[in-house]
Amino acid sequence: MENEIILETKNIIKDFPGVRALDNVSFYLKEGEVLGLVGENGAGKSTLMKILSGAYPFPSYSGEIFWKGKKCEFSRPKDSEETGIAIIYQELNLIPKLTVAENIFLGREPTVGKTGIISWKRLFNQAKELLNLLNISIAPDENIENLSIGKQQMVEIAKALSYDARILILDEPTSALTDHEIESLFKMINSLRERGVSMVYISHKLDEIFEITDRVTVLRDGKTVGSKLTAELTRQELIAKMVGRDIKDMYPKQTVQINEAVLEVKDFFVNHPFLLGEKVVREVNFQARKGEVLGIYGLMGSGRSELLTAIFGSFPADSAGEVCIEGKRTDIRSTHQAIDYGLGLVTEDRKLFGLVLGMGVGENVTLSSLEKLSWYQIIRKQQEHEVIEKYTQSLKIKTPSSETTVGTLSGGNQQKVVIAKWLATDPKILLLDEPTRGVDVGAKVEIYQIINGLTKKGVAVVMVSSDLPEILGMSDRILVMHEGRMVKEFLKGESTQEKIMFYATGGNDGS
Ligand SMILES: Nc1ncnc2c1ncn2[C@@H]1O[C@H](COP(=O)(O)OP(=O)(O)OP(=O)(O)O)[C@@H](O)[C@H]1O
Ligand SMILES: [Mg+2]
Incomplete structure (x- = not known):
């Protein structure tokens, strides 16, 4: 019937x-x-x-x-x-x-x-x-x-x-x-x-x-x-x-020369937000190299977001371990310092950490790079304008104008503004937490092209994602997290969805 x-x-x-x-x-x-x-x-x-x-x-x-x-x-x-x-x-x-x-x-x-x-x-x-x-x-x-x-x-x-x-x-x-x-x-x-x-x-x-x-x-x-x-x-x-067009290659990964490590994380711990004595990240050690896309896969609750946020200086009192940037040991106690060291973080939850929803698109784009754009506290308007134009265009952010309130943009376009904001800081290391969540297929490919552009310039990109094809398609190297630990490393071409899932769900090879 x-x-x-x-x-x-x-x-x-x-x-x-x-x-x-x-x-x-x-x-x-x-x-x-x-x-x-x-x-x-x-x-x-x-x-x-x-x-x-x-x-x-x-x-x-x-x-x-x-x-x-x-x-x-x-x-x-x-x-x-x-x-x-x-x-x-x-x-x-x-x-x-x-x-x-x-x-x-x-x-x-x-x-x-x-x-x-x-x-x-x-x-x-x-x-x-x-x-x-x-x-x-x-x-x-x-x-x-x-x-x-x-x-x-x-x-x-x-x-x-x-x-x-x-x-x-x-x-x-x-x-x-x-x-x-x-x-x-x-x-x-x-x-x-x-x-x-x-x-x-x-x-x-x-x-x-x-x-x-x-x-x-x-x-x-x-x-x-x-x-x-x-x-x-x-x-x-x-x-x-x-x-409105054919997309032939969903993951247009370009491999570039990978150079020395720019970020080294050693024996890194993050405390559980409210369970005293519990840890959400334990003994994590890894490096990210210039020109590399390092994919990090873990299920929800594996500590992947906490790891990135802590490296970025968000919980100085609740994280411990060494973070070295360009070979030098840092003592990052705030996100502000993290930015000065050349780190950028595109967060998972754009509503909470990524954007000031009541402010304009343009203001959000330059939010984290105001220091660079200022001269003795005075914002150089022309330069600011150029930066905003550059990123709204290259990311194809759909907005009536750069003054439009960010909160009125569609979900995926808000995500692009978050990315633009960090690109504008010209980071050496870009941490991405679920960069394409809520982003349409066409815009995903655009974001991957941007990642290509960054690695070409020698930026190290660390990408946490729960999208396995994305991790497989875009990473030079893949780390798998389980219950706060890095449990497995795969080089490009070594891994499959099944293998990654095996380790992410607590499987081990007995070694
Ligand atoms: N409250 C609002 N004020 C002004 N413009 C708005 C408002 N809500 C939506 N828009 C605009 O209307 C258009 C459609 O937005 P909508 O949120 O319906 O898109 P969508 O298809 O749900 O996108 P997404 O996949 O990103 O969620 C967009 O250009 C958006 O900027
Ligand atoms: Mg929507």
Whole structure:
């Protein structure tokens, strides 16, 4: 039986100052289908979903939305929610200090008779029932702050479904999940699909799109370019539709002459942030050489991000060991000193450490290189302008102007601003933590080209990534971390995904 269309949009137009985010988008979703929504950074995916969830209320957009063939208008999130649409944003919206049950039924807690007093027993029972139904093994009385990101997301989904949602929108749901959590999420998606729930799945991870979706719709520059059943689509075709050109080589690694070590890390330790006496990085020793891309692979929790952040001087009181730069021992006690030594760090969490969201694109780009651009505290405007121009162009940052507030850029474009900021400091050693997370396929290749350019200039690039093909495709040498230790080194061409995973998951060769 052909499933019916449950939701349809016609000619949606949405403007922001200086940019048309959606330009006549028509789109439909059938009952019980998982629709992949893909497109470059800034294509309009999140904006379209925010319109469907009532976050951008009518009439801030034009065009029509139909629910089961009937025209509807959402003037606030509640309207969309009551219709049966739930959205899980990438930044989760739970209250950390409250329990799972309280979060799920916030504002709708069952009360004792008509007293207005919360019936905790019924609250926890209701939550338990719902979690059981969804096969989620989380205790309803657990505090949200004690749960991993993956579990928190499950709670968000449970909450969404407690409103009896018929459509669930997932905007880049797996970017902070472990492989295991992704597996559970996919199980959940499959069982919801069986129960007739429709889903929109947004992701830049094309493997996921091919694994979990039934159909794919591609947006480009605010327009729908096409829609096809996933089974009838090839990867090449999908990429070409997204970026408007063929990408032949996803990993255009250029090997250059590798010279002496510029960074040497010896017997490095980092303390656990709150467990006294525990360590998240233990006895780590490694070198990074001029012109080299050193890939570091580790599962979530292996200490990979802590290692980079600590080398960069972020926790001087909680890390110990030697860091030598160009053969000289350093005593980096702050990130400011790290920058003076020629280090740069592109962080994993751009919202927390990477950007000042309320400031302009340009200001963010030059944030870490102001000293270089200043002359006795006076910023040389012309030079600053040139730097901003150079990087917004070479990284193809999509922004109406360099004054535009960074927080309004699409996720992937924010990531490019973080990278631009560190390139502008002209580092000798660039530490990259998940540099292409949330970045579209085309822009990924651009970032790899930038890495090539850096190594050609003799920069040492240390890249932590949980994207195995990226690690394999771009590294000259690969280190594998497990539980805070470096457990294996592979030279270029020696490793495979399977071999890396073996060591990353605690396997050892007995030596
Ligand atoms: N609140 C806002 N104010 C101004 N411009 C915005 C706002 N939100 C989005 N935009 C702009 O609208 C366009 C579409 O952005 P959107 O976030 O929908 O892209 P996206 O497809 O989700 O991209 P990504 O894959 O990077 O998340 C971009 O050019 C973006 O800069
Ligand atoms: Mg988005």
